[in-house]
Each structure stands twice: as structure tokens, then as C-alpha cells.
Amino acid sequence: MEAFGLLLHGFAVLLTWKTLLLMMVGLVLGIFVGVLPGLGGPNGVAILLPLTFTMDPTSAIVMLSCIYWGALFGGAITSILFNIPGEAWSVATTFDGYPMAQQGRAAEALTAAFTSSFIGSLVAVLLITFLAPMISSFALKFGPPEFFAVYLLTFCSFVGLGREAKHKTVISMSLGLLLAGVGMDTVSGQLRMTFGSAELLRGINFLVAVIGLFGISEILLTMEERLALRGHAASISLRVVLSVWKDLPKYWVTLLRSSVIGCWLGITPGGAIAASFMGYNLAKRFAKDPESFGKGRIEGVFAPETAAHASGTAALLPMLALGIPGSGTAAILLGGLMVWGLNPGPLLFVEHKDFVWGLIASMYLGNVVGLVLVLTTVPIFASILRVPFAAVAPMIVVSCAIGAYAIQNAMFDIWLMLGFGVVGYVFKKIGIPLAPFTLALVLGSRAEDAFRLSMIGSGGDMKVFWSNGLVGTITTLAIVLLFWPVIDRAFAGVARLVRPAKA
Amino acid sequence: MSNTELEIVVDDPTAPEENSPAVVRTGVVDVVVSLLLLALALVLGWDNWRTGASWDSTGPQPGYFPFYLSVILGAASLYGLGAAFVSRREAAETFVTRAQFRRVLAVFVPTFLFCLATQYLGLYVASFLLIAGFMRLVGKIALWKSLLTAFVFTAAMFVTFDIAFDVIMPKGPLEAAFGY
Numbered sequence: 001m002e003a004f005g006l007l008l009h010g011f012a013v014l015l016t017w018k019t020l021l022l023m024m025v026g027l028v029l030g031i032f033v034g035v036l037p038g039l040g041g042p043n044g045v046a047i048l049l050p051l052t053f054t055m056d057p058t059s060a061i062v063m064l065s066c067i068y069w070g071a072l073f074g075g076a077i078t079s080i081l082f083n084i085p086g087e088a089w090s091v092a093t094t095f096d097g098y099p100m101a102q103q104g105r106a107a108e109a110l111t112a113a114f115t116s117s118f119i120g121s122l123v124a125v126l127l128i129t130f131l132a133p134m135i136s137s138f139a140l141k142f143g144p145p146e147f148f149a150v151y152l153l154t155f156c157s158f159v160g161l162g163r164e165a166k167h168k169t170v171i172s173m174s175l176g177l178l179l180a181g182v183g184m185d186t187v188s189g190q191l192r193m194t195f196g197s198a199e200l201l202r203g204i205n206f207l208v209a210v211i212g213l214f215g216i217s218e219i220l221l222t223m224e225e226r227l228a229l230r231g232h233a234a235s236i237s238l239r240v241v242l243s244v245w246k247d248l249p250k251y252w253v254t255l256l257r258s259s260v261i262g263c264w265l266g267i268t269p270g271g272a273i274a275a276s277f278m279g280y281n282l283a284k285r286f287a288k289d290p291e292s293f294g295k296g297r298i299e300g301v302f303a304p305e306t307a308a309h310a311s312g313t314a315a316l317l318p319m320l321a322l323g324i325p326g327s328g329t330a331a332i333l334l335g336g337l338m339v340w341g342l343n344p345g346p347l348l349f350v351e352h353k354d355f356v357w358g359l360i361a362s363m364y365l366g367n368v369v370g371l372v373l374v375l376t377t378v379p380i381f382a383s384i385l386r387v388p389f390a391a392v393a394p395m396i397v398v399s400c401a402i403g404a405y406a407i408q409n410a411m412f413d414i415w416l417m418l419g420f421g422v423v424g425y426v427f428k429k430i431g432i433p434l435a436p437f438t439l440a441l442v443l444g445s446r447a448e449d450a451f452r453l454s455m456i457g458s459g460g461d462m463k464v465f466w467s468n469g470l471v472g473t474i475t476t477l478a479i480v481l482l483f484w485p486v487i488d489r490a491f492a493g494v495a496r497l498v499r500p501a502k503a
Numbered sequence: 504m505s506n507t508e509l510e511i512v513v514d515d516p517t518a519p520e521e522n523s524p525a526v527v528r529t530g531v532v533d534v535v536v537s538l539l540l541l542a543l544a545l546v547l548g549w550d551n552w553r554t555g556a557s558w559d560s561t562g563p564q565p566g567y568f569p570f571y572l573s574v575i576l577g578a579a580s581l582y583g584l585g586a587a588f589v590s591r592r593e594a595a596e597t598f599v600t601r602a603q604f605r606r607v608l609a610v611f612v613p614t615f616l617f618c619l620a621t622q623y624l625g626l627y628v629a630s631f632l633l634i635a636g637f638m639r640l641v642g643k644i645a646l647w648k649s650l651l652t653a654f655v656f657t658a659a660m661f662v663t664f665d666i667a668f669d670v671i672m673p674k675g676p677l678e679a680a681f682g683y
Contacts (some may be wrong), residue, residue, distance in 0.1 A: 056537040167582045171540060174576040178547055178569055186566040192565050193550050216614065223610045224603040390642020391634075394658055397532050401621065402660065406670045414618050422611075427551045429598060430533050448568045456562035 007129055010357030014365060018349040019062055022055075026063040027370050030070015035077050035381045042329040042438075043214040044071050044205060046400045049336055050406035057340040058355050062362040064336055065316075069121070069330055069366045072309055073374045076113035077381055080301075081106060089272035091309040092280040096293060096300025099136065103296050107236045111244040116255065118371045120306035124258035124266060124313035125363040129330070132349070132360075135321035139346035144453035145464045149474035150163060151447040152465075153481065154324050160435045161483035163274070165481040168432045176437040179204045180444020187452060199412040206441040207335050208404045208413045209420045213434050214328075216421025219393050221321055221428060236375050244298075251302050254283050258303045262310025267318055272311040279307030314364065319344055324443065329434045331442045339407070428474065523602035532598045533587035543590040549574030609641050625675025631657045 014020075033044030044067050052060035070095035079090040080097035089090050100109035116355055142150075162169045179471060182193045183203030194200040248255070256278035265275040283303035284293045293300050323345030325331035337344045342352060374381075404417035427434060458464035466472040480487065548570055556571075556621055599607065613633055620629035635653035638644040665669040665683075667675030 050670055051663070051668060053670055071530075165586070167579045167586065170579040171576060171583060172571045174579065175540070175543075178572045178576060181569040181572075188561075188565045188607060190554060190565045192554050192569060193547055194548070219614075220607050220610055223606050224599070388638075388642050388644060390644060391638050391652055393610060394613070394617075394630075394634040394637040397610075397617065397625075398633060398656070401617070401626065401630075402664060402670075402672060405626065405672060406664070409671070411622055411673060414621060418614060418618055425607075426532065426536060430529060432536075451568060452563050460558055460562070463599065 003353070004129075006353065006357045007134070007361060009353070010359075010361030011365075013058060013354050013358040014062065014265045014361045019059055019358075019362075022059050022063040023066045023369060024373075026066025027070040027073075027366065027373055030067035030072075030370075031377070031381050033067070033076035034071035034074020041501065042210070042332055043218055044068075045329055045332045045336075046210045047215050047396070047403045049207060049332070049339075050367060050403045052336065053339065053406060055108045057352070058358040061333070061336065061355070061359050062366070064333060065359060065362055066366045066370070068312070069363075069370045070268070070373075071372050072312055073114060073117060073122075074381060075271060076110065076305060076306065077374075077378060080109045080113060083333050086299055088397055089276045089304075089312075091273075092276040092304035092308075095280065095304075096295070096297050099294070099296035100298070100301070105296065107240040108244055109301050111236055111241050111375065112298050114371055114374050115244060115248070116302045116305040117309040118367050119255055120259055120262050120309035120311075121313045121363070121367045124310045124317075125360065125367070127263050128317045128363070129360055132216075132317055132321045132356075135317070136346040136349040139322055140350075141470075142346070144457065145467065145471045146474065148447060148450035148454050149172045149465055149471050149478065150322060150324060151443055151450060153474055153478040154439065154443070155436075155447075156478040156482035158439065160481040161274075162433065162436070164431055166485070167373075167431075169436050172427070172432050172434065173436040173440045176290075176440025177444040177447070180206070180441050181210070181448065186445065186449065202408060202410070204416065204441070205413065207339075207407050208416050209331055209403050209441055210335070210438055211400045212420025213418040213427075213437070214499070215396060215403075217424025218430060219396055220421065220425045222389070223393060236378055241375060251299060254299050254303050255287075255306050257282060258306035259310045261416050262307035262312075263314040265307075266311035266314025266327070272308040272315075272428070275311035276304035276308035279303040293353060316363075320348065320359075321346065323348075323446065325439060328438050331435075331438045334442055348381070375503075377411035421470055425442065458480060517628055520602045523600035525597040525599070526601050526604045527598045529589065529596040529598045532591075534584060537580045537584040538585055541577055541584065544573045544577035544580055548577065613637050613641070613650050621673055623675060626672040627657050627661055628675055628677050630660065 009189040009467065029048060030044060033047075037182075045064055048067055049064065052063055055063070075090045076093060077098070079093040079103050083094050083098040096170050097109045097113060158173065159166055159169045178193070182200055183191070184201060185192050191201065219314065258275075261278050261282070262272075262275045265278070266272070280293075280300060280303050283299050284290045287293065287299065312327060312329070318335070319325040319330045323334070323343070326335045334344050337348075342348060342355065399419075400417060401414050404413045405411070407413060424434060427437075454464050458467070464471075465475040551566030551570035551573060553577055554566035556566040558567070613636065617629050617633040620632060624632075631653045633653075633655055635649045638649035638652060639646055642649075663673075664672055
């Protein structure tokens with residue numbers, strides 16, 4: 001009940017004309033970046049972050065999170081109308097969404113996508129509302145070993161549960177952690193990995209890296225591909241919306257299952273991609289006629305969209321409560337918090353109540369406003385794709401440069417952004433994942449500080465990570481997750497051996 | 504009502520040809536990237552060893568944590584190098600075709616020149632030149648449309664960042680002539 005009262009306080013903080021206006025601007029910008037080929041949630045948030053530098057933290061995070069919601073909604077438009085998944089998590093939406101559009105049911109598919117996005121996000125926001133304060137008060141008992149164990153768990157689960165080649169995830173993560181250490185050592189004041197360069201004294205700002213890795217590299221990749229689009233135009237009428245909503249109770253099991261999957265994979269760093277595919281596959285597996293999936297079945301839109309959005313939203317829970325982002329976008333938002341002088345983690349709930357509850361309230365309001373906005377403006381946003389890419393690409397490049405420069409007012413950062421753009425292009429093409437890199441770059445110095453403090457406290461004894469039940473459980477779980485593929489294979493092998501014996 | 508009989512069609516007259524020859528194979532890039540990462544791991548490992556990668560009276564030295572990360576990066580890169588040599592499938596895949604590479608350069612070179620111009624002419628002049636030039640030369644869009652779009656976008660950025668949000672961008676001689 002305390003959470004409910006605090007949430008009401010959050011709405012009170014939020015309901016000012018200025019904040020509501022920023023929310024609308026954020027949503028429109030978000031849908032815009034979601035629809036544009038070559039951009040998406042993390043890129044949009046990273047590029048538009050400098051717009052918020054001079055705002056107060058609450059207004060800034062409200063605008064940024066609305067850009068995120070908007071981008072999530074916008075991605076469905078291109079997936080369904082053009083068969084172009086703007087983000088990897090929209091791939092599963094195209095399986096049934098595009099066939100529906102081809103059958104003349106584009107409006108129905110879009111309504112289903114937006115509504116299920118809304119439901120997925122709403123479930124995750126409810127979870128955040130009631131769980132985040134509990135987790136953060138629990139996390140107040142954490143010391144450096146517990147924090148390092150949680151960071152280790154995050155890193156290990158990325159390696160163990162990620163779909164990419166393990167060594168490539170390790171490369172991405174260790175590179176990110178290394179680059180996070182460039183510059184002045186916060187403990188001793190000694191310079192590390194600067195090689196005499198005055199520019200590297202400041203270190204490598206992760207936002208500069210993110211803008212290059214996501215923004216510039218996407219432009220290079222998009223330009224490389226064929227940009228001829230052929231899709232369906234659609235407008236949504238109230239009649240279609242009401243008819244889809246009327247049928248919603250029929251799909252409650254799919255919606256609930258996908259929400260649970262999404263929330264689970266959002267909190268653990270499984271991610272929205274895994275959630276959307278798992279949501280889709282389970283809906284298909286439990287369906288009476290699984291062969292109808294892929295041919296324009298509305299459940300095939302409900303399931304992945306609900307799961308992806310529940311996951312994307314739930315990823316903010318560990319970021320707010322523990323200071324550990326569950327996704328790439330959450331990592332960028334976390335960087336934003338640091339820029340505004342806020343320290344994400346358990347103390348945030350104690351020291352900045354207005355900010356936290358304003359943000360949580362904005363998640364509710366942003367989703368409602370976003371749903372209404374996308375349902376009414378689909379044709380306008382779909383027509384954005386008519387703008388020639390030759391006009392959009394240089395504008396994105398300029399926006400990226402402005403973003404990179406504004407962070408530290410350094411020309412060097414614009415060059416660094418370009419360098420990271422090339423690195424991102426090559427990494428994406430050879431399958432080195434960028435999300436672990438971003439996460440490591442954000443968490444690197446915190447993880448190192450936690451490790452060093454733990455080591456100093458224990459006099460260098462590694463047993464500190466098993467010194468009590470809590471830290472021991474988390475560290476053991478981290479190791480289990482790191483070797484999960486091996487353990488999983490071993491279990492499968494044992495099961496194969498046992499099965500014939502039973503038979 | 505859904506009017507799906509209408510189609511949105513955006514054609515790309517400069518789309519890369521499907522049958523363009525490969526510039527480089529993915530396997531080659533994999534090997535080169537693994538070698539570069541290995542070299543980076545060695546350089547960073549050496550630098551951290553030099554900074555101090557052991558223990559002193561105050562605890563782990565500044566290079567301790569990054570040194571072991573360099574070791575992990577080096578080991579993963581070595582594994583990647585071995586995997587790239589073994590994997591026949593990746594070795595045969597095309598990393599980029601000649602037509603695609605030409606298009607990537609068509610973005611990369613102007614972006615590089617834009618960064619250079621920003622350093623000497625300021626961000627807004629460089630932005631104007633990039634947008635107008637890119638639209639006209641790469642997109643083959645009418646000159647007046649290119650110039651107008653570039654001017655409107657650059658002016659909007661100036662008003663948004665320098666004036667409304669007080670985020671000061673690098674300036675050049677033109678802005679100096681107007682007193683900025």
C-alpha cells in the first residue's frame with residue numbers, strides 16, 4: 001500500500017503542463033525513430049539524450065523514457081506494414097503481422113500489436129511499482145562483495161544465456177570493461193591506458209561509444225542494404241480497435257504467459273529478443289492448430305509483442321533498484337541518470353523519491369498516451385518512410401555528432417564516435433554482440449570499485465565472495481550461469497541415457 | 504477502415520546490384536579483427552602491468568583489474584582466431600560486396616569530412632555542407648530542396664541546442680562574424 005501512496009505522489013509530480021508536453025514530444029520523437037530505418041530505441045535515446053542535459057532530472061528521464069516507449073510502438077508499424085523489423089525483437093511480430101497486412105487486416109494487426117505492447121508494459125510497470133521498493137530496501141543491506149557478485153551474475157548470465165558465440169560475448173564484455181577503465185583511476189588517481197594522450201585523461205564516455213556503435217554503424221549498415229520498400233498503407237478506425245479489444249479476453253492465457261516470460265527475461269538479462277521469440281514459440285506450441293501460425297494469426301502478434309514490451313519495461317527494474325541495467329536501452333538511461341548527478345541503485349529510492357516515483361508514474365501515463373497516439377497517427381508515421389534516406393542519413397549523422405560533442409564539450413569525442421561507428425559496423429557484421437559491450441562500459445568502473453573494496457576488506461581473500469549465504473548464493477549462481485551451456489548439455493546427455501533405461 | 508489496397512512504395516534507384524563481386528570474405532575479417540583485438544589485449548596488458556598489476560599495502564594496484572581483463576580479452580581473441588580458421592561456413596560468407604562497399608564509403612567519407620569540417624568551420628556550417636552535399640550528390644535530390652532542407656535543419660538545431668537548451672556547440676569563423 002505504501003507503494004500506491006508513493007505512486008500517487010509520483011503522478012502529482014508528473015502532472016504539470018511542462019512534463020506532459022515533454023512526454024508528448026518524447027513519444028512523437030520515439031515513434032519517429034522507431035519507424036525510421038536505421039534507428040531504434042537505444043539509438044534514439046542515445047542520440048536525443050543531449051536534448052535533456054539542461055532539464056531537471058525528472059523531466060529529462062520522463063522525456064527519455066517516452067522516447068523509448070514511442071520507439072517500441074513505432075517498431076511494430078514497419079514490422080507489420082513493411083515486413084521490416086526495426087529491431088531484432090520485432091522479427092517475431094513479422095511472422096503473422098505481415099501476412100495479416102497482406103490479407104487486408106493491417107489495421108487489426110496494428111491494433112493487436114499496440115494493445116499487446118501496452119498490456120506487456122503495464123504488467124511490467126505494475127511489477128516495478130510493487131517490487132522495486134522491496135528489492136531496493138533489501139539491496140540496502142548489500143556491501144561491496146554482494147554488489148560485485150550481482151555484477152558478476154549480470155556478466156555471467158550474458159555469456160551463459162546469450163545466443164551469440166560465447167567467445168564473442170566475452171570479447172565484447174572484456175573490451176567494454178577495459179575501455180571503462182581508461183583514464184584516471186578513481187581510487188589511486190594514477191593514469192591508466194592513456195598512453196600520454198591528454199584527451200584520454202577524461203576516459204571514454206560510454207554515451208559517445210554508444211552513439212557511434214549504434215547510431216553511426218546503423219547508418220552504414222542501412223546504407224549498405226537495398227532501401228526499396230514496398231508495404232501496405234493502413235489507417236485504424238474506432239470500429240477495428242473496439243472489435244480487437246472485444247476479443248482480448250479470448251487471448252488472456254497468451255497475454256498472461258507472454259507477460260510473465262517478458263518480465264522474467266527483462267529482469268534477468270535475457271532480453272526482449274529472447275522474450276519475443278519465446279512468447280511466440282510457446283503460443284504456437286500450446287495452440288490447438290499450430291500450423292495456422294505464420295499465416296496471419298492474431299495470437300502470433302499478441303504473443304511476441306506482449307513479451308518484448310514486458311521485457312523492455314521490466315529491464316528498468318534492476319536498473320532502478322540495483323543500478324544494474326537489464327538491457328542496452330536501460331544502460332543508456334542509466335548513463336543519463338549519472339549525467340544528471342543521480343546514482344542509480346537502492347539509495348535512489350530513499351534520496352530521490354520524487355524522481356523515482358515521477359518516472360514510474362510516467363511509465364503508466366506514457367503508455368496510455370502512447371497507445372492513443374499510435375492508434376490515431378499510424379498513416380502519418382508510416383508515410384515517414386517516403387522521405388528519401390539520402391535526406392535522413394546526414395541528419396542522423398549530425399544529430400549523433402551533436403550528441404557526442406555535448407556530453408563533454410570535446411571535439412575528440414566526435415572523432416571517437418566515428419571510430420566506434422566503424423567498430424560497431426564490423427562487430428555487427430561478424431556477430432560480436434554490442435549489448436554486453438555497452439553494459440560492461442556502463443558498469444565497468446562500478447564493478448571494479450566493488451571488487452577492489454571487497455578485496456581490500458578481505459585482505460585479498462577471494463573467499464569473501466562466499467562469506468555469507470547471500471553473496472555465496474549469488475556468486476555460485478553466477479558461475480552456474482556462466483557454464484550453463486555445458487551444464488545444460490550434461491543434463492541433456494544424462495536424460496538421454498536415462499530414457500532408454502526407463503523404456 | 505483499413506484501406507490496405509493502397510501501397511507505399513519507396514524505390515531506391517541507387518540500390519546495390521545483387522551480383523556484385525565480394526570485396527572481402529567474413530572469415531578474413533574475423534581473422535583480422537581477432538588479430539587486432541589480440542594486439543590490443545597485449546598493449547593494454549603491458550600498460551597495466553607497467554602501471555602495477557599486483558598487490559601493495561593498500562590493496563590491488565590500479566592495473567590489477569584491467570590486467571586480468573586484458574588476459575581474458577587476449578584468450579578470447581586467440582580462441583576467436585582459431586575458430587575463424589576452423590569455420591568453413593563463415594570463411595565462405597561475403598562480408599561486403601563491391602557495390603555495398605561503395606555505398607558504405609558514400610556515407611563514411613562525407614561523415615569523415617564532416618568531422619574534419621566541424622573542427623575548422625564549426626558544427627553548423629559543417630552540418631549545412633554535409634546535408635546539402637549528401638542530398639545533392641548521393642541522393643540526386645534537386646539543388647533547391649537540398650539547400651533548403653540543410654538550411655532549415657541546421658537552423659533548427661542551432662535554435663534548439665545553442666539558444667533554447669543552452670548546449671553550446673563548436674563554432675567557426677562564420678558564427679564569429681555574427682558575434683557567436
